Amino acid sequence: MNYYTDQLLPGLINSLSSQSGTTECIIVDNSRSIHPDSLPNSPLSIRIIKSKNIGYGRAINIALEQSRTKWVLLINPDARLLPGCLENMANATKLLDTPLLGPRFYWDDNCDFRMPPALGDHPSLYASCCMAQQNKLEASLLDSEWQIHHDYFWKQTSPFQEPFLSGACMLVNTDWFQKANEPVFDEDYFLYYEDTDLCLRIMKHDMMPIVVPSAGAVHYFNQAPDSEEKKQDLMEKSRITYYKKHFGSIPRLPKINWLPAKPIPDLDIAGTPPEFPCNFPLNPLTLELAMNPWFVPFIQTDISPPGLRLPNEVWKRLAPGPYFARIRHPQLGTLKKWRFVKPTI
Structure with missing residues (x-):
């Protein structure tokens, strides 16, 4: 389903075209913004269903009816x-x-x-x-x-x-x-x-x-x-x-009032991709990024000395707002924590 994500469709279609067993791609265009000339040449049969913004699930069901x-x-x-x-x-x-x-x-x-x-x-x-x-x-x-x-x-x-x-x-x-x-x-x-x-x-x-x-x-x-x-x-x-x-009642979200026992230091990023220094001579180590201080859920990558800078590719796609990062060893636990904020551009 497309909703003003036209710039992402060529990459998706190329990805699908390289897969064994794919023959057809059906796109429900909920924003009516796709121009067929903007799509790449593909061995797939590509069908575009123009629609008003009817919601994600309904759009997918319409596409499934056509499959x-x-x-x-x-x-x-x-x-x-x-x-x-x-x-x-x-x-x-x-x-x-x-x-x-x-x-x-x-x-x-x-x-x-x-x-x-x-x-x-x-x-x-x-x-x-x-x-x-x-x-x-x-x-x-x-x-x-x-x-x-x-x-x-x-x-x-x-x-x-x-x-x-x-x-x-x-x-x-x-x-x-x-x-x-x-x-x-x-x-x-x-x-x-x-x-x-x-x-x-x-x-x-x-x-x-x-x-x-x-x-x-x-x-x-x-x-x-x-x-x-x-x-x-x-x-x-x-x-x-x-x-x-599914459960009959609706639990309400409480206000957050928990504070870490130790303050989490801010990482000074000055609007650029943050760099996470690592001086721990241990293996394996992982760098984990989360949107809350208890790290549920987190995104993970491997890290080793002297550290790691977040790739530009990832940084550009990251939404503005606060984030938390840590270096963790599977047996020794968390070795270092940071908080950083991606500014609104």
């Missing part, structure tokens, strides 16, 4: 498939009984930065996040649990079950949804939570989504043009819909 295959790849304009991604997911469908599979994601074209498992949302996670905002010990426990989850996610070499997948790239069995008499996406969500809802619905059928480790993709993440205020408003509306549907 002619049992298995359909759903992919965002800001995602790119790595070589063999689709073929490896397709091979996994022959061995596993699931209507939903996904790849693991990287944050950058060089695949240096590993993205986290999809966070999802449910009452126990919500309660843990609330407690993390109120209590340093609870924050440490939640952080520890997430580290275990993240490390497990990236150590697997065979397809494995994962409760939540990212909607940035999913392989979907449309026949299964037709037999279950369900749409792939619930159109009550205008934007956000469609993928979380989808995974929960799969689990209610006593099945689990599957991650295929040999399938890799890049997700540039958060490249939609809406303002941060509008995104938060849309997300909260979808969150209310999600909790009413």
Whole structure:
């Protein structure tokens, strides 16, 4: 689905064109902004469905109604498939009984930065996040649990079950949804939570989504043009819909009043990509970036002395706002922490 992300479509189409087994690309243009001449030449049959802004889930369902295959790849304009991604997911469908599979994601074209498992949302996670905002010990426990989850996610070499997948790239069995008499996406969500809802619905059928480790993709993440205020408003509306549907009640987000026991030092970046110095003669070490001080979730890369500067490619795509960073050793824990702010341009 396109919503003023036209500049990302040529890269996506080129990525899809290189995948074995792809024959057609259907784009629902919710912004009516695509000019066919702006798209690259491709061996794929490309169809553009012009639409008003009807929401993400509804747009995807329209595209699925036009598809002619049992298995359909759903992919965002800001995602790119790595070589063999689709073929490896397709091979996994022959061995596993699931209507939903996904790849693991990287944050950058060089695949240096590993993205986290999809966070999802449910009452126990919500309660843990609330407690993390109120209590340093609870924050440490939640952080520890997430580290275990993240490390497990990236150590697997065979397809494995994962409760939540990212909607940035999913392989979907449309026949299964037709037999279950369900749409792939619930159109009550205008934007956000469609993928979380989808995974929960799969689990209610006593099945689990599957991650295929040999399938890799890049997700540039958060490249939609809406303002941060509008995104938060849309997300909260979808969150209310999600909790009413699956859990009956709507937990309210509390005000954050937790402060670290030790102040986290600011990293002076002066509007340039931050550099993270590392003087620890240990191996392995990881640099982890997060949007909250308890690091759930985080994006991860390897680091060694003398340190690492955030690549320009990543820095340019990073939304303005506050971030947290740390250097962590798998046995010794966190060795260094920083806070930095990307200014509004």
